[in-house]
Amino acid sequence: MFDSLSEKLDRAFKVLKGQGKITEINVAETLKEVRKALLDADVNYKVAKQFTDTVKEKALGQQVLTAISPSQLLVKITHDELTSLMGGETADIKLDSNPTIILMSGLQGSGKTTFTGKLANHLKTKRGKKPLLIAADVYRPAAINQLHVLGEQIGVEVFSDAESKDPISIAKRGIAQAKENGNTVVIIDTAGRLAVDEAMMNEIAALKKRN
């Protein structure tokens, strides 16, 4: 998934091969390539700039041990910075409340319904949870069916109401059912929406607030 980025970073570090120490000049050259690689991977410009600045600062301040070459050292610094750029620690999903309610939101076609199924499967098989899926996408007729098919595949219950056009009430009734049946996780699959679509954004904000 990061093929071209990996390749370009690799090429960037080659600049330092054979160089005895880190100097302002060779680091600047390498980092220029690194920044290009990041921008090519469509990383936000400000983020890329900030990233190379931090790496540069850390690299120049480092005592180079004789055992490792400058290019190795720079790879290490880049590795650490990339990690912290992506959040550092692994952020586990919070599952302490009972039931835990997860609201899926996003654009049309970004894979929410599919991911709802995947997440339920993951929580069921690896975390020993008992999920209930709620089909709150009232705009796309096939979405409810899709969720039912996925639910059947992974053996997870699905709550839906084809009659209702009100996602908030569907979600409410779904959660009530989950509490009754002892489900520990509730995942609400909502309709895809654009962030600029005011009415739809209000709807999901209300959905979040009410539940």
Add this chain to the structure above:
Amino acid sequence: MTGQDAVNTAKAFNDRLDFDGVVLTKLDGDTRGGAALSIKTVVNKPIKFVGTGEKMEAIDVFHPTRMSDRILGMGDVVTLVEKAQEQYNEEEARKLSKKIAQNKFDFNDFLAQLNQIKKMGNIKDLVGMIPGVGKAMKDVDIKDDAFKHIEAIIQSMTPAEREKPELINGSRRARIAKGSGQSIQEINKLMKQFEETRKMMRMMQDKGAMMKMMKNMPKMPGMK
């Protein structure tokens, strides 16, 4: 949708909803993973999961360290081992090692092993997790159905042949070739690979022979 777009969308949603975390979907199709790198800084919400395919199992917890390992071409052995462990079944493994010891490893076991590897996920992704290999293999196209013709060949064998590969003579080979739609050469190649796998597996159990084995590693099946 890539990089900047994804980040801007996430920001707009976050302004309204103040969500807890982000999921990166369709990461298998998108070579530009810029979103993964920018989202934390711009939105200040962690990435929790990544989706990497159509299958219901294609979901991974997002680990920043492992991701940077992969970006820098260091492979991701931890994930590879985890995936292997998920498929590992102690009882079956014990049975298998007994069979190997008695030199009774047969085509049925071979097929079971292939299926286990397949269950671990996309083969190209798996290979990419081995440090150093990802870079070397990036131009090699490993199709997901790389094992298909091997399966076809094995499935064209009679149960007796699968259990006793020694039975397979010239005319049986011709029949298997016809049945699986492969050339006789392909059958011969597989038979040879199978023999080598068998030999290697026995050596694995015999620790003294390990060093010898390292010297003449047989090629992995399915790769050209």
